[in-house]
Amino acid sequence: MxxxxxxxxxxxxxxxxxxxxxxxxxxxxxxxxxxxxxxxxxxxxxxxxxxxxxxxxxxxHAELVGAIQEQAGKIVHTSNQAFNEPSVRLAEALCQNSFAERVFFCNSGAEANESLLKLARRAFFKTDPERYEIICMDKAFHGRTLGTMSATGQAKYKDGFGSLLPGFKVVPYGDVDAMRAAFSSKTAAVIMEPILGEGGIVKPPQGYLQDVRHLCDEHSALLLFDEVQTGIGRTGKLFAYMHENIIPDAMALAKGLGGGMPIGAMLTTDKLGEVLEFPVHGSTFGCNPVATAAGLVVMKHVATxxxxxxxxxxxxxxxxxxxxxxxxxxxxxxxxxxxxxxxxxxxxxxxxxxxxxxxxxxxxxxxxxxxxxxxxxxxxxxxxxxxxxxxxxxxxxxxxxx
Ligand SMILES: Cc1ncc(COP(=O)(O)O)c(C=O)c1O
Structure with a gap:
């Protein structure tokens, strides 16, 4: 040393x-x-x-540190060629405490949101391939990948990188009329943070999230929540969507989930989970046993x-x-x-x-x-x-x- x-x-x-x-x-x-x-x-x-x-x-945190040490002493990486106990138990805990039935693990918030975008774009691929547009918010922040950068109106993150992904319609956050006007037969999904984070900690107007849910239902489009920052107890509920009496179709998590260990996750339903069948999606470090062992301790404490x-x-x-x-x-x-x-x-x-x-x-x-x-x-x-x-x-x- x-x-x-x-x-x-x-x-x-x-x-x-x-x-x-x-x-x-x-x-x-x-x-x-x-x-x-x-x-x-x-x-x-x-x-x-x-x-x-x-x-x-x-x-x-003694239990968190202990779980990381114990798992690191057994094995630090398995790849997805095999199962490991911490990751399946964390997936179970996330499903038992949310709307979800399936979990995809990855490493960061951006990767979890990329998973949401891929899910939405592929959801209608077999039935209506023209339907791939995603409505997003002007002050949103979903990450630094080219896909997630495409899903925001904020020029400071996007400028200078050439043309980004097509198929994103940007609307002002909190404006339900603008959202309604943005829907078309091509709309596959809406992606949004239930409270804007990097955009300045902005809560939407009362009833907005419910209105967006209704609009998505009317147009058979998916509602994708980026709960990377608001999830895992940050707002006083386990997930911010729980304040609103609505549920999204899929949700991205990261940040608080690992208590400091790098981890991301996409949560969705059984039916939608089928959209990302083998081999269209994956991540080498997804299901990492040390990160998910930490996540299990976080969930054990926070989800009470x-x-x-x-x-x-x-x-x-x-x-x-x-x-x-x-x-x-x-x-x-x-x-x-x-x-x-x-x-x-x-x-x-x-x-x-x-x-x-x-x-x-x-x-x-x-x-x-x-x-x-x-x-x-x-x-x-x-x-x-x-x-x-x-x-x-x-x-x-x-x-x-x-
Ligand atoms: C709401 C939201 N989504 C996505 C991200 C990106 O997460 P990461 O930096 O882990 O890729 C962030 C990061 O601040 C975030 O606040």
């Missing part, structure tokens, strides 16, 4: 050798416990990001009424304190919106320097959209930790208000 490097050396190596696709903070994370991460110099930070809505059970009640309770508390901050700093905070432990705070301030100042004061935060502070702490966070982080935010807002 090479001797340990200092933080400065690690950052220097990263800046030299990693592609510059991100803008990381000057921070080297070495370990974590609960809702805190510790840097390479032993400094502790309260984490309101959770690896971008990933580390659902927080850090150093007590855990989800905790998320809802903490979410309501978070919202009440954010609304107080909005009242106090009305010049800097323009809007507060979200559900569960998934909140956006639209701000009028220099987000880059605010993020760095938060770091200097021991708080990890992150912005999505242009000016929206995204709060997505580990789902296990307690009220005292929420208060600690919110107090740091309040102190910074006071400084920025001068």
């Amino acid at each position: 090479p001797s340990p490097l200092s933080s400065a050396e690690i950052i220097q190596l990263g800046e030299k050798y990693l592609m510059q696709t991100y803008r990381p903070l000057p921070l080297v994370i070495e370990s974590g416990q609960g809702a805190r991460v510790i840097d390479a110099d032993g400094r502790s930070y309260l984490d309101f990001v959770a690896g971008i809505a990933v580390c659902s059970l927080g850090y150093g 009424p007590a855990f989800l009640a905790h998320v809802s309770k903490m979410g309501l508390y978070l919202e009440s304190r954010l609304l107080e901050l909005k009242k106090q700093f009305s010049r800097l905070i323009l809007d507060v919106r979200g559900l569960g432990l998934f909140y956006g705070v639209e701000c009028a301030l220099d987000t880059n320097s605010f993020r760095k100042d938060a770091l200097a004061n021991g708080l990890l935060i992150n912005f999505c959209g242009q000016q929206v502070l995204r709060l997505s702490p580990p789902l296990v966070i307690d009220q005292a930790s929420l208060d600690e982080g919110l107090d740091i935010l309040a102190m910074l807002l006071l400084q920025y208000n001068k």
